[in-house]
Amino acid sequence: MANNPLNWGMVLSHCEFGMEIGQKVKVCRLRDRVSPGIVSKLGKVGTIRDFRMTDGSGVGVIVQFDDNSATWFFEDELRPAE
Numbered sequence: 377m378a379n380n381p382l383n384w385g386m387v388l389s390h391c392e393f394g395m396e397i398g399q400k401v402k403v404c405r406l407r408d409r410v411s412p413g414i415v416s417k418l419g420k421v422g423t424i425r426d427f428r429m430t431d432g433s434g435v436g437v438i439v440q441f442d443d444n445s446a447t448w449f450f451e452d453e454l455r456p457a458e
Contacts, residue, residue, distance in 0.1 A: 399424045400457035421457045
């Protein structure tokens with residue numbers, strides 16, 4: 377058996393959120409106080425690039441936007457883009 381690292385992003389996306397890397401999502405809310413640059417992403421559509429553990433119990437979704445900026449969001453801050 378090959379020693380391939382487990383792609384946690386793919387595992388988490390399918391098991392918990394139904395979201396996948398490469399999927400288009402829309403930022404629908406912001407949970408916390410954030411910088412004006414991130415506030416400007418509210419209502420914008422981006423592409424999921426990866427998943428990361430946030431604090432040991434949560435998962436962040438890294439989203440890249442058309443302007444090549446990227447940041448992470450909690451899964452409940454996003455919804456699939458239509």
